[in-house]
Amino acid sequence: MTARRPFALFERGMYLDGQRPVAFVLPGTLTGTLDEARLRAALDRVQARHAVLQSLVEQGADGRPWFVQQAAPPPIPLRVVERLGEDDWQEQARLECERLFDGGREPLVRLVWLRGHGRSDLLLSCHHCICDGLSAVGLLQDILAVCGRPDATLGPCFPLQGGADVVPPEARNDRRLRRRAYWKARLFAWLVRLQRIGPPVQYGPAYTVRWTIEPAAVAALVRRGKHAGVGVFAALCTAFMLACASVRGARGVDKFVSPVDARRYLPALQGGALFTMAPTVRLSFHRKAVMTDADFWTLARALQDDMRRQIDRLAPTVYEQLLGLERLHPLFERLIAYSRSRRAGRGVSLSYLGRLDGSSRDDGGFRLEAIHAPSALLEPTPANLVTIVGFAGRLDFAFISDESSMPRADAVRIRRLAMDLLQAATVWPAPAASGVGIPSVPVESL
Incomplete structure (x- = not known):
């Protein structure tokens, strides 16, 4: 069929x-x-x-x-x-x-x-x-x-499904949610029509900076994080956010975000479906944690708690986007022209694919030795994307940007400072944020 x-x-x-x-x-x-x-x-x-x-x-x-x-x-x-x-x-x-x-x-x-x-x-x-x-x-x-193993059993097969098709029935039948989706789409369309569209912004050549944290250092980070009640990703985000603030200044980055796997809200896609829409959560430190001169792990714990709260509340937003965005197809060309006329590359996206050690088994005469952090090229610019993958005890990183959004030299400095912060954070006790050369950090009240 x-x-x-x-x-x-x-x-x-x-x-x-x-x-x-x-x-x-x-x-x-x-x-x-x-x-x-x-x-x-x-x-x-x-x-x-x-x-x-x-x-x-x-x-x-x-x-x-x-x-x-x-x-x-x-x-x-x-x-x-x-x-x-x-x-x-x-x-x-x-x-x-x-x-x-x-x-x-x-x-x-x-x-x-x-x-x-x-x-x-x-x-x-x-x-x-x-x-x-x-x-x-x-x-x-x-x-x-x-x-x-040619006789290996794979998961279920997935038919062609549109965005609205994968929304759970209880959400599709929620009249209040559908009304919100409708009016948000109408409001967004009205705002788009009001925007002035200029010429497309030009960007510098794209680049990728790669590096790896070896297993011994990862194990030390995991142990210290476990004692502090903080996961690896929250620790990595904290280090990168502090490093960016130091290298680029408090106003050098508009925002930090992290993509979330939308499949957690869409049962029809669970089990291995291909999907591209990735809602994001905003990453920021709680103002109280910063003002009290908190140490690295206190900042990381506050960041982690905030991420979890946002993720728990994200489902209605995902459903509204899937149900409402389809009303904007008549404005597609204007949307693209508008997005190209606005400078991108002022934010940082931190994307962690998780620990993939389950893939390292021997298979029919070969063995997967390493999975490297993925590369990406996005329109109009990949800036500023950090991809992270864990495999065989290592953490592999790729920092992807372009020269006009963030000079490669700045990306290298951010990498070096973030790794120094992580190394210092594994020492007992962890240093205070103000004690590691951070002039100011991004904050947002909850």
Whole structure:
């Protein structure tokens, strides 16, 4: 059975008619021997699980793109490159971010295999209109599972579902929620029509700064955080926020945000569905914690508590966006023109994919040795994005920005100071924020 559906507004905003590179690249390094036939068969199995990977993109009469499921879909592209060195994957990740997808002829996912003797790299490249970071992780895990064990059982299959289709029935039938979604969309549309649209803002060349925290340092951080009642991600956010405030100044960053996995609010997507919409929570320190000269862990604990409160309250916002945004398609071109005329790159997004150690098993003659922090290229600029992934006891980071939004030298200074703060925080007792060279920190009253 084949199906078709139009792009949701958030998908359309990522796709941009397929004429701009909007890609998400997840690299992994393997030891052992990969078999090309098995890898090809694994891609076919994974494609059969997701209707969106069996679909091509067609333009509707109104210019709106549609996913059209194919009875005999073209396979997921596999590009094989000979591996010459340990760092080849970084250049390939950059190239994959910049390559356009041809959605009218092939799926919006592709795989690069850097083939070496005893060591290989796989780079899973996904168009951001169908995948977020967790989607890419799930795809890579499924590919490796089937490549190692062809009889492996994967999760459920997912049909083509639009944004409103995945909203739980109790939310879809909530008249008050639907009214809020309707009037918020109307108000937003009215505000968009009032905005003056200038010429597109130009940005400098994009770059990626990469580094790793080794297992011993990660273990020390986890132990200290556990004693303080703080998770790893809250500690990382605290270090980056303090470092940014020191390097860029109190007004150098408009806001800090973190994406949240929307699947927690959408049962129809649980079990491995591909999805791209990622609501965010605002990251800020409680004013009281800052004014009392709190130490690192007190700040981190306050930040963590605030994040949890926001996440617990986020479900209605997700439902309202999925139900209300579809009313804005007539304004799509104006929305894009307006967003391009406003300078982006003043905020920082911290995205943690979690600890993926469950993927490190031996599979049919090969073993996943490392998962690297993903690269991304977003429109109009990737600035300022920090991606983090935990694997095999390590934490891997990628700081992605552009030279006009944040000079590379500043990103390197932020990295160095954030790592110094984390190292100092593992010492007993942790230093006060004012004792580690931080002139001021971003605050927001709860």
